[in-house]
Amino acid sequence: MDLISLLKERVIPIVLKGETTDLTEKSTALAEFFPFLLAILKGKPSLISLFQNNLNPRLSDLFNTRSELKDQFLASVSQQVPQDEIEHLLNRSIPATLNVLEDEAGSHDPTVIQHFLEQNHADIGAGLAPWAKAILAALGLGTLAGTANVTSQPVASPTHAPIVEEQKKSNFWLPLIALLILLFLAFWLLRSCKNNESTAPVTATENTANVNQQPAYFQISTDHTGGLVTCQAKIGDPSFIDILQKEVKQIFTHENGCGADSSRHFNAALVDQNSLVSVLKLLKGVPNVSMIWTGNQITLQGADTAALQALADKIKPLAKDVQVVVEQPAVLDENTAVTSSVDKAKEALSQIDPNQVKPLDIATALNLQIINFASASADIPDVNKSVLDQASVLMNKVQNVQLVVKGYTDATGNAAANKTLSQKRAKSVVDYLVSKGVDPSKLQAQGFGQENPVADNATKEGQFKNRRIEFEVINTETGTVRTVDEQGVEKTN
Known part of the structure; x- marks a missing residue:
């Protein structure tokens, strides 16, 4: 299969997912865009790196300052x-196209990708529409479109008859190419007039369709080492979510990444989301901080106000259209914190489509709740049972997955006793889920005692945060279940 056909097969279904109108026209637009995009990437390889480092690449980047050519x-x-609408569609197709190129080239290296494009030069040129070649020529990439520069041909001489003949052929085509460009410009002006006439009603319709959309949302928090603890993304662009997941996993060296919702209930972009990767890199290594990015505001929360303010000062130049707010730590009310966490977990579970359950989304929702066991007790508080009830229904719909329930305590008391208690608490959660019909093979209880604290054990608030239950999914991408036998040897089924 040639490269352009491969892109049609793999990218168009991703980009058109959720679309319900003008599917034929949109598919055609994407098919015509692929060879044009590849021709520019081949001629301007610096754009490959630009797009790889940009979570939200734009069509306008291909035209630099030549906005009239983009139009x-x-x-x-x-x-x-x-x-x-077409421009938004093409924007979304750029990262998906790069993913295919990286897969086919076998490398993320821009030099390797450029070499791969060179190898597929014929397919790219064959796929270009005549009007696309004219635009490429205007961008100074005429040779990529198969348009030779006749002024570079050798001067004719009596002993070079074939060269003279070839030059005559080239000169014959010049007026025809000029005529095609003029006809294209006339067509563009006519279409522009028609589009201007219909702009007002289209805008009104689009605004009406977006009234019920919620702002895009991104939340992330770190532990005492600055590593990833929780991450949630609610952004209505599946392609962007895929890229974001890869970045989070790579930056934080985290296997699972974020729980995500890419449905159209949410806007397709965060304000200033191009700077998100840079912000995540700043956040890594900053201990015990939580960041919420929604609407036109980034909120930073944590106990160390000075560290938060330093982080905010670094973020502001990167996200210039977003207000960065540092919130002072509030006095902890444990009952309020538990109730609020349970409500958030219930809401997150209720938003999971029961027909398309992703194990990672279940774990992410469960991690939003606080299970505040009574001192020295492994009895699950009643307030948390309704959350586990919801989760058990969803767990019964997934196959070949294992949910690990991890118990932790604060550093108060004997370390060995704390480890035993944490194991009992984790097993208590597992037993409750089994009582609700979850297959025991899908569950595993582990106790870690006072290991891996997420907050300072010197404060009551820190102790409260360290007494926790965490949920982790093993091998969510492969579906492989890992178990440990009686000799402590890990097996993969």
Whole structure:
């Protein structure tokens, strides 16, 4: 299968997922965009690195300052679909296209990808529409479109008859190419007028469709070492979510990444989300901090106000259209904290589609709750049982997955006794889920006692945070279940 056909097969279904209107026109636009995009990446390999480091690449990046050429391009591919809708679609296709190129080239290295594009030069050139070649020529990439520069040919001489003949052929095509460009410009001007006439009603319709959308949302928190503890993303762009997951896993060296919701209930982009990767890199290593990014505000929370303010000062130049707020730590009310956490967990579980259950989303929702066991007790508080009831129904719908329940305590008391208590608490949760019909093979209890604290044990608030139950999914991407036999040897089934 040639490269352009491969992109049509693998990228179009991803980008059009959730679309319900003008599917034929949108598929055609994407098909015409692929060879154009590849031709530019081949001619300007610096764009490959730019797009790889940008979570939200834009069509305008291909045209640099030549906005009039971008308008011409959109007028050519949009057909009867509003141009801004097509532009959003093409923006979303860029990272998905890069993913395919990286897979096929076998490397993330831009030099390797460029070499791969060179190898597929013929397929790229064959897929270019005539009007696309004219735009590439205007961008200074005419040779990529198969348009030779006739002025570079050798001067004719009597002893070079074939060269003279070839030059005559080239000169014959020049007026025809100029005529095609003029016809294209006339067509673009006509289409622009028609699009301007229909702009007002289209905008009104789009605004109506977006009224019920919630702002995009991203939340992340770190432990006492600055490692990842929890992460949630609610952004209505599946392609962006895929890229975000890869970045979070790589930056924090974390196997599971974020719990995510890419449905259209949420806006397709965070404000200033191009800076998100840079912000995550700043956040890594900062202990016990929580960041919430939604609407036009980033909120930083944590006990060390000075460290938070230093972090905020570094974020502000990166996310210039977002207000960065540092919240002072509040006096902990344990009952309020538990009730609020349970409500958040219930809400997160209720948003999981029962027909498309992802184990990682269940674990993420369960990690939102606080299970505040009574002192020296392994009895599950009644307030948490309703959350576990919801989770058990969803757990019964997934196969080939194992949920690990991890128990932790604070550092008060004997370390050995704390480890035993944490194991009992984790097993208590497992037993409760089994009593609700969850297959025991899907569950595993582990006790860690006072190991791996997430807060300072010197304070009551820190002790409260360290007394916790965490949920982790093993091998969510492969579906492989890992177990430990009676000799303590790990097995993979």
